[in-house]
Amino acid sequence: MEATIADEEDQRKRLALMVLSSVVWSLWGYEILIAIASQIAGYHESVNSASEAFWLPWWDMDHPLSGVYMAVLLVAGIMALVAYLRVAGVMRAALPIGSLGPSILGAVLAAVLIDVFAWEVIATLTTSLDAGEALLNEREDYAYTLTLAHLPGEFLWSVVTAPVFEELVFRGLLLGFLLARGWNPWLAVAVSSAAFAGIHSQYYLPGLLSVFIGGLLFGWLRILSKGLAAPILAHSLMNGWVFMQDWSGIAQP
Numbered sequence: 001m002e003a004t005i006a007d008e009e010d011q012r013k014r015l016a017l018m019v020l021s022s023v024v025w026s027l028w029g030y031e032i033l034i035a036i037a038s039q040i041a042g043y044h045e046s047v048n049s050a051s052e053a054f055w056l057p058w059w060d061m062d063h064p065l066s067g068v069y070m071a072v073l074l075v076a077g078i079m080a081l082v083a084y085l086r087v088a089g090v091m092r093a094a095l096p097i098g099s100l101g102p103s104i105l106g107a108v109l110a111a112v113l114i115d116v117f118a119w120e121v122i123a124t125l126t127t128s129l130d131a132g133e134a135l136l137n138e139r140e141d142y143a144y145t146l147t148l149a150h151l152p153g154e155f156l157w158s159v160v161t162a163p164v165f166e167e168l169v170f171r172g173l174l175l176g177f178l179l180a181r182g183w184n185p186w187l188a189v190a191v192s193s194a195a196f197a198g199i200h201s202q203y204y205l206p207g208l209l210s211v212f213i214g215g216l217l218f219g220w221l222r223i224l225s226k227g228l229a230a231p232i233l234a235h236s237l238m239n240g241w242v243f244m245q246d247w248s249g250i251a252q253p
Contacts, residue, residue, distance in 0.1 A: 011093035016180035025081065026174040026195045033077045061144040067153025074161035081168055094176045095168060098227010107224055108234045111217040115238050118213045126206045135204040142202035151247060159243050163235035170196045170215065171222040171231045189219030214238060
């Protein structure tokens with residue numbers, strides 16, 4: 001027992017020193033993964049022109065398989081982050097599993113309901129403004145066609161892999177780093193939530209505010225449950241709700 005406690009304390013001390021890693025993964029993790037995949041795709045196409053058809057979904061988000069490609073990229077990112085933290089010797093400190101008991105599951109449900117309610121309030125206030133409804137959509141340079149053929153890939157990307165990757169980075173590495181440095185838990189949650197909202201540059205201010213509120217709730221679950229299983233579940237359920245909203249809009253004749 002004493003050896004385990006000593007090892008956990010040693011991991012927290014190691015994690016507290018990982019300033020650069022925490023910043024890079026949280027602020028530029030997505031961009032780095034996308035840049036690496038784009039370099040691989042571009043090189044493959046340059047040496048084998050027949051591969052252009054294979055990489056088309058990567059370059060064209062209107063392609064029905066584009067979501068599948070993003071999901072694969074995020075799985076690679078998850079594996080890379082886990083491997084990195086394991087080598088750094090901070091795996092348990094940065095990525096604890098935590099509890100999923102009845103009380104925690106109740107908290108997960110409450111967090112999702114609060115997040116949905118917050119979005120409805122934000123949407124109502126925004127649509128009351130002139131041209132406010134347009135601010136609820138993604139920015140034009142991020143917009144792409146969404147059809148029924150896109151839904152399997154969108155589900156894998158937005159509901160399955162993105163919540164896992166983002167929670168490992170923001171409620172795992174970044175929040176764990178701040179807590180290991182002795183930050184006040186709620187200040188640490190707020191900072192990690194602001195960083196979480198910052199990577200969602202596809203949204204206007206109402207969407208960013210909604211993401212920030214979600215980050216606060218996921219951070220609360222991380223502290224309450226002492227791990228990442230609860231925030232991952234809540235994040236996935238919240239994204240699933242958004243996914244169902246998109247699906248219902250497409251499915252209606």
